[in-house]
Amino acid sequence: MAHPLEGTPDGHQAPQLGAAVSRFRATYRALTDEKKSLHDAIKAKAVEMEALFDLVKPGRYRSLGLTALEEAVMWTVKELTS
Known part of the structure; x- marks a missing residue:
């Protein structure tokens, strides 16, 4: 390639x-319908994780966790759509 x-x-x-x-x-x-579905599933799971993270008291480590989640979703979607 x-x-x-x-x-x-x-x-x-x-x-x-x-x-x-x-x-x-x-x-x-x-994107194919299959890749669109995968994209939507990745984003939906990220929303679920964010909701779980929000159950933890606010603080630096929770913020770092949310940032890492955002980054993981960003890079994964970038790979999917590249």
């Missing part, structure tokens, strides 16, 4: 062949 930042589009970028290759996607590729 070609690396998208080396100037050669990979399979996911095929519909955008005319667009310049950039690490900052100006457009998003269409």
